[in-house]
Amino acid sequence: MSFLEYAPAPESQAILNLRSEYGLFIDGEFRSGGGKPFASINPATEKHITTISTASADDVDVAVAAARKAYDRVWSRMSGADRGKYLFRIARLVQERSRELAVAESLDNGKPIKESRDVDVPLVAAWFFYYAGWADKLDHVGLGAAPAPLGVAAQVIPWNFPLLMLAWKIAPALAAGNTVVLKPAETTSLTALLFAEIVQQADLPPGVVNIITGAGETGAALVGHGDVDKVAFTGSTSVGRAIAKSVAGTNKKLTLELGGKAANIVFDDAPIDQAIEGIVNGIFFNQGHVCCAGSRLLVQESVHDEVIDRLKTRLSTLRLGDPLDKNTDIGAINSAEQLERIRSLSDVGEAEGAERWTAACTIPDNGFWFAPTIFTNVSTSHRIAREEIFGPVLSVLTFRTPAEAIAKANNTPYGLSAGIWTDKGSRILAVADKLRAGVVWANTFNRFDPSSPFGGYKESGYGREGGRHGIAAYLKTAAPTAVTAPAKRTPITKGASK
Amino acid sequence: MTGTQIVPGERAVALLGGEANDANLRRYLHGIPGVDAVGLEQRAAGLGTRSIKTTSKAWALDRIIGLVDLTTLEGADTPGKVRSLVAKAVTPDPADPSCPRVAAVCVYGDMVPHAVQALGTAHGDPDQGKIAVAAVATAFPSGRSSRSIKLEDTADAVAAGADEIDMVIDRGAFLAGRYGQVYDEIVAVKEACRRADGTYAHLKVILETGELNTYDNVRRASWLGILAGGDFIKTSTGKVAPAATLPVTLLMLEVVRDWHRLSGDKVGVKPAGGIRASKDAIKYLVTVAETVGEEWLTPHLFRFGASSLLNDVLLQRQKMTTGHYSGPDYVTID
Numbered sequence: 070m071s072f073l074e075y076a077p078a079p080e081s082q083a084i085l086n087l088r089s090e091y092g093l094f095i096d097g098e099f100r101s102g103g104g105k106p107f108a109s110i111n112p113a114t115e116k117h118i119t120t121i122s123t124a125s126a127d128d129v130d131v132a133v134a135a136a137r138k139a140y141d142r143v144w145s146r147m148s149g150a151d152r153g154k155y156l157f158r159i160a161r162l163v164q165e166r167s168r169e170l171a172v173a174e175s176l177d178n179g180k181p182i183k184e185s186r187d188v189d190v191p192l193v194a195a196w197f198f199y200y201a202g203w204a205d206k207l208d209h210v211g212l213g214a215a216p217a218p219l220g221v222a223a224q225v226i227p228w229n230f231p232l233l234m235l236a237w238k239i240a241p242a243l244a245a246g247n248t249v250v251l252k253p254a255e256t257t258s259l260t261a262l263l264f265a266e267i268v269q270q271a272d273l274p275p276g277v278v279n280i281i282t283g284a285g286e287t288g289a290a291l292v293g294h295g296d297v298d299k300v301a302f303t304g305s306t307s308v309g310r311a312i313a314k315s316v317a318g319t320n321k322k323l324t325l326e327l328g329g330k331a332a333n334i335v336f337d338d339a340p341i342d343q344a345i346e347g348i349v350n351g352i353f354f355n356q357g358h359v360c361c362a363g364s365r366l367l368v369q370e371s372v373h374d375e376v377i378d379r380l381k382t383r384l385s386t387l388r389l390g391d392p393l394d395k396n397t398d399i400g401a402i403n404s405a406e407q408l409e410r411i412r413s414l415s416d417v418g419e420a421e422g423a424e425r426w427t428a429a430c431t432i433p434d435n436g437f438w439f440a441p442t443i444f445t446n447v448s449t450s451h452r453i454a455r456e457e458i459f460g461p462v463l464s465v466l467t468f469r470t471p472a473e474a475i476a477k478a479n480n481t482p483y484g485l486s487a488g489i490w491t492d493k494g495s496r497i498l499a500v501a502d503k504l505r506a507g508v509v510w511a512n513t514f515n516r517f518d519p520s521s522p523f524g525g526y527k528e529s530g531y532g533r534e535g536g537r538h539g540i541a542a543y544l545k546t547a548a549p550t551a552v553t554a555p556a557k558r559t560p561i562t563k564g565a566s567k
Numbered sequence: 568m569t570g571t572q573i574v575p576g577e578r579a580v581a582l583l584g585g586e587a588n589d590a591n592l593r594r595y596l597h598g599i600p601g602v603d604a605v606g607l608e609q610r611a612a613g614l615g616t617r618s619i620k621t622t623s624k625a626w627a628l629d630r631i632i633g634l635v636d637l638t639t640l641e642g643a644d645t646p647g648k649v650r651s652l653v654a655k656a657v658t659p660d661p662a663d664p665s666c667p668r669v670a671a672v673c674v675y676g677d678m679v680p681h682a683v684q685a686l687g688t689a690h691g692d693p694d695q696g697k698i699a700v701a702a703v704a705t706a707f708p709s710g711r712s713s714r715s716i717k718l719e720d721t722a723d724a725v726a727a728g729a730d731e732i733d734m735v736i737d738r739g740a741f742l743a744g745r746y747g748q749v750y751d752e753i754v755a756v757k758e759a760c761r762r763a764d765g766t767y768a769h770l771k772v773i774l775e776t777g778e779l780n781t782y783d784n785v786r787r788a789s790w791l792g793i794l795a796g797g798d799f800i801k802t803s804t805g806k807v808a809p810a811a812t813l814p815v816t817l818l819m820l821e822v823v824r825d826w827h828r829l830s831g832d833k834v835g836v837k838p839a840g841g842i843r844a845s846k847d848a849i850k851y852l853v854t855v856a857e858t859v860g861e862e863w864l865t866p867h868l869f870r871f872g873a874s875s876l877l878n879d880v881l882l883q884r885q886k887m888t889t890g891h892y893s894g895p896d897y898v899t900i901d
Contacts, residue, residue, distance in 0.1 A: 072626055072864070073856045078618035183616060342821050343606030386857050395618035492601040512603045 075388075078395040080182045084169045090120035091258070093128055093282060094265035096135035097275025103128050104283055109259055112179035113392050113401040113436040121258045124281035129250075129290040132279040136221040136248040137296055139276030145218055145246050149205035156201030156244060158271045163194040163236075166267065170260055174232055175392040177259040179401030179437070180355050182393050192517055193236040199519035200240035203540050207245065210537055216544040218246030219322055220298030225288045225312075226261075227304040228254035228403050229358035229459075235261055237534050238301050239278060240519075245543035247299065250279045252291055254304075256404050258282045289315070297321060299543065303360070306457075306483075306528050324532025324542050326360065326524055328457040329485030331506065332478035333363030333514060336471075337372045339490035343512065345379050348463070351488060351514035353387065353441050356402055357461040360529075361486035363514050365454060367474050370467045377445060377465065384428040384441050391433075399430075399461060402437040411439050411460030418444050418453035423464070449480060457483070471496065475503045484526025488514045507533070578830070579750065579794040587794070592746035596790055602782035602818060611814040617853045624849070628884045629667050631848045632659055633693070635877055636701055636837070636870050637901070638673040640708075640805065646681040649674055653685035655901035656698050660881050662897075663888070669877065670866040671699035671731060675707070676724040683728040692730075693866035701731035701771070705756055708775075708804035710735035714752060721759040724768075731769040732760050733872075735804060738778045741788060749788075753795035769867075771837055772797035776815045777807040785815055789822040799835035805872060810840025813850055820858040827859070836863075839872025845883040848876055874901075 090106065092099040104123025111118055124132065144152070163170065167190045174185040208214050222242045226234035231253055242249050253261035261280050268278045281287060285308070292300045293315050302312050303326040316323050333351045335344050351363025368376050392400035402408040419425050423444040432438045439460055447454050447464040454464045468474040478487055487506040489497050501509040507525045510516060517523070522533035532542050579587040583595050619627055637656045639648060652672055660666040670693040674682050682700045683690055691697025702724035705717035721732055734756045740748040753772055760768040772792035776785045792800045800819055803810040816838040823834045836855070842848055848871060855863050863869050878898045886892050 071861060072623060072630070072852070073861050074623075075617065075619060076621040076623040078620045187616070339600065340603035340606065341600040343603035343610070346606055346610050395616070492603075512606060513609075 075396050077391075079391065080172055080175075080186075080393045080395055082172055082176065082393065085172055085176070087119050087173075087259075090122070091262045091282070092122050093124050093132070094262065094268070094278075094280040095128070095132045096139075096279065097269065097273075099265070102282070104287070107255065107284075109177060109256070111176055111436075112256075112403050113433070115435050118177060118259065121255070121262075121282045123283040124252075124287045126290045128281060129287065129294055132250045132281050133221060133223075133291075133294050133296050135276035136250050136279050139274055140218075140220055140248040143274045144243075144248050144277050147246075149207060149246075152244060152246065153201045153204035155271060155273055156197050156204060156240065159267060159273070160194050160197035160201060162267045162270055163190065163197060166263075167191070167194070170232060170263060172393065173263055174260050175400065178228065178231055178257050179392050179403050181397040181400040182395055183397070184355060189230060189233045192519070193232050196233075196236040196240045196519045200244040200540065203241075204244040207540075207544065210541050210544060212541060212544055212546045215547045217547050219543055219545060220247060221296060222247045222249045222299040222301060222543065223291045223294060223297040224249055224251040224301045225292060225304065226251065226253055228257040229355060229360070231257035232260040232264065234303050235264060237303075237539075241534070241540045242299075242301075242543045243277065245540050247543050248277045250281060250291060250297075252281050252283065252288050255282065255284045292316065299323075301542075302326070309530060322542070324524075324534070325530035326532070326534060327485075327528060327530040328459075328483055329360045329362065329525065329529050330365055330455065330457050330481045330483045331361055331363045331486040331488065332365045332367050332481075332504075333488040334367045334468075334474045334478060334490065334500065335369065335372070335376060336474075336489075336491040336493075336496065337369040338492045339372075340492055340512065341372075341376070341379065344490040345376070345383050347488060347490060347512070347514045348380060349383055349387070352463045353384075353399060353461050354515050356400055356439070358403060358407075358459055359515065361508060361515065361523075363486070363488050364458060364462070364464060365478075365481075366463055366465045367468050367477055368465060369474075370469055373465075373467050377443070380443065381426060381428075384443070387428060387430070387441055389430045389432070389438065389440060399441060402439050402460065405437055407459065408437040408439060411458055411462060414453060414456060414458045415442060415462055418447070418451065418462075418464070421451045421453070423447045423451055423453060449477060455481065471500060475500060479503075479505050482528040485524075485529035486510065578796060578832075582794065582829075587747060587750050589745060589747040592750060592791065593744065596746060596787040599786060599790060602786055604782055607782055607818060608814045611817045611854070614817070614854045614857060615813060615850045617850070619849050619853065625887050627849050627852050628845060628880050628887065630852065630864055631845065631871065631880050632669060632877065633667045634864070634866060634870050635669040636671045636673040636839070636872050637669045637877060638805070638839075638872055638874050639901075640673070640675060640703060644675060644678055646678070649678045649681045650685045652901045653682055655877070655899060657686070657689050659877060660884070661899065663884075666881070666884065668696065668698055670870055671701045673701040673703065673733065673872060676702045676704055676720055676727070676729070679724050679727040679729045699730040700728060701733055702727075702729035703733045703804075705734040707733070707735050708806040710737050711739075714755065717752070718755055718759045721756050725760055725762060729768055731771060732756070733771040733773055733801060735773045735775060736788065736792065738775055741779070741784070741791075746791060749791055750795045753792060753797060757796045769798045770796065771799035771801045771835075773801045773804055773839075775804055775807055776802050777809045782814070782818055785818055786822060789819050793822065793826050793834050797834065799837050799870070801837040801839055801872065803840045803872075805840030808841075811838035811842055811872075813854060816851060817854050817858060820855060824859045833863070833868055835868040835870065837870040837872055842871055842873050843875050843879060845876070845880045848880065
């Protein structure tokens with residue numbers, strides 16, 4: 070056996086203590102749902118993991134009512150410092166149970182354990198720590214003194230970063246004083262339900278966090294509920310559009326974080342080896358199931374061949390397989406449905422005349438898999454250069470001048486993220502200034518930090534998550550009548566200032 | 568072991584399209600794409616998270632031993648100390664005859680005759696299971712002496728039977744931008760490695776990356792060392808901190824890989840100093856395998872310059888065969 074094959078190094082599942090079925094988490098306890106339960110499967114093996122409840126419209130009513138009660142009676146009245154204590158407690162529990170959460174995430178989602186262990190779960194803890202710190206500093210968000218929470222937040226999250234998206238939604242909402250009803254994606258509910266256990270462990274007042282599971286219908290009932298004050302959604306642009314319609318004309322506040330088709334621009338003076346890593350990380354991180362993935366590679370013509378050649382060499386060292394093996398770089402595609410979409414769009418790419426290259430790797434017999442794929446000779450009119458594939462498929466385009474790079478990068482209905490690779494600092498600033506994307510990475514890609522706002526232009530959605538902007542989305546300016554005169558200070562007498 | 572038979576300096580002239588003077592070297596070395604420090608360190612850290620278990624680990628531990636240049640470079644070195652080092656090199660683990668031998672012993676020039684004598688029939692090419700003698704030369708570790716002394720130092724060691732010469736570059740000249748001078752010196756030392764029969768001793772060019780400070784400098788110095796005819800590029804003397812680090816070694820491996828793409832020639836890499844634990848050494852093996860390929864994991868293309876590493880590998884090796892850890896008294900000191 071060659072050394073490079075590496076002996077299997079699987080992470081043990083013994084740490085998981087899963088129940089055979091999970092109910093809905095409403096008002097601080099698990100209860101069965103009114104809808105038809107469904108199975109959650111492991112996308113790497115197609116084996117059954119557990120049974121998940123479906124929340125009916127009545128369950129949604131109960132959950133929203135529980136959140137409303139908790140908001141009115143407890144959470145909105147609690148001091149920021151006390152809310153912060155709960156959030157710090159949650160953050161610490163996430164850290165304590167990090168290995169368990171990472172294993173569950175990889176099992177349920179198919180992402181490699183090295184990503185759930187080194188990226189997802191540490192960021193989840195970081196998000197709660199970060200917003201825990203904001204809870205008693207809301208005066209400094211930028212909305213004036215004593216901004217008010219919105220009320221009950223309905224949050225619907227996608228399957229690509231199940232627990233991380235939960236943290237992005239719940240942490241700022243709770244810090245600002247809102248209560249939440251969250252619905253995870255139906256293929257990846259597991260870690261949200263483990264998080265419900267953490268909420269119990271943290272002794273959070275009942276009803277502050279409610280987690281209801283189910284498919285699109287449940288999500289629609291939740292965002293359309295009349296007693297919801299805020300809707301936050303991360304997911305596809307088509308669903309985002311439907312939500313925007315259903316929310317239009319109501320008083321609900323809305324933030325949407327939708328799709329993307331990010332340009333990763335490599336100039337001829339780029340630090341080449343690091344750029345290759347960045348391209349790989351940009352599109353093959355999490356099997357390309359990343360809304361901000363660098364799915365369009367824009368390479369300066371003069372270095373195109375060299376970059377592609379090096380990229381292919383590098384991709385040949387990627388290891389596809391068991392998500393729970395610590396040496397796996399590329400895990401499983403989350404669902405049969407998504408795999409079908411990646412396949413059909415890739416076929417379209419070939420039919421349109423782009424040149425397809427796929428890394429040679431053994432595909433396991435069971436489960437959903439797609440080998441890392443590059444399309445060269447792609448032009449801007451190809452569907453694979455326009456539509457979000459949401460899989461490990463990279464479309465390579467070329468450019469000749471910075472102006473052309475900027476024009477091509479911006480020529481998309483999306484605008485979530487972009488990357489720039491160059492050794493020249495002034496070019497980074499000049500190009501970043503002209504890119505219509507919410508996040509621009511320079512000489513790196515797919516880096517996240519709770520203090521950095523994240524969100525898109527155009528069809529990539531509106532509103533920002535993360536940082537000060539992320540918490541402002543869960544607050545409103547205090548009503549003018551609520552402003553009271555500051556208490557008079559006792560004048561300091563001379564001599565007392567020692 | 569015998570170094571490349573190319574005429575020193577031949578590599579550069581073809582690539583530079585002209586004489587290897589300051590101006591031409593500068594133009595070439597500064598035209599190489601830069602290194603992004605954050606990205607490089609991230610990649611190295613990523614390679615460091617590979618989990619090497621069971622059969623792969625057993626293979627790795629044996630291979631590490633076979634790639635070690637067992638080193639003693641002390642002012643207090645004596646013939647007795649060198650004999651003891653050689654005995655350890657020949658029989659790393661007296662309790663286990665299946666334990667492989669190290670690649671070479673590395674000593675100061677005046678200790679070469681003692682090492683050669685102590686090795687006896689075990690002296691030879693590590694690719695054939697024998698042990699080579701490496702000598703540090705050129706006013707190691709600082710390199711601060713005249714060219715003639717450095718050449719004499721080298722020729723002396725070669726004449727005494729050294730198979731490999733570990734030279735230091737003139738870091739002062741490099742940092743001052745006198746690339747031509749650094750280049751000429753490596754070429755001259757390579758020439759001094761020539762034996763009476765026309766073959767060359769293997770030349771390892773020590774960059775002393777801890778003094779070069781930036782990754783861009785390390786990359787340029789690596790190219791310079793290769794262009795001038797080095798058979799190996801080596802990170803450090805072990806006398807300056809930081810010595811070998813994983814990012815620096817990764818960067819040097821990338822240069823070696825690029826040189827191979829360009830010319831088809833294979834140049835070796837030797838991280839030296841600061842690698843003490845098996846776990847760390849395995850990270851280096853992973854980095855080599857995933858950057859230049861597994862075929863680089865042979866003694867004429869990759870070495871560890873180390874002394875205490877060997878005993879940690881032996882302890883790990885014993886653990887793999889017996890199932891439990893022993894202690895430092897179950898391996899020999901050299």
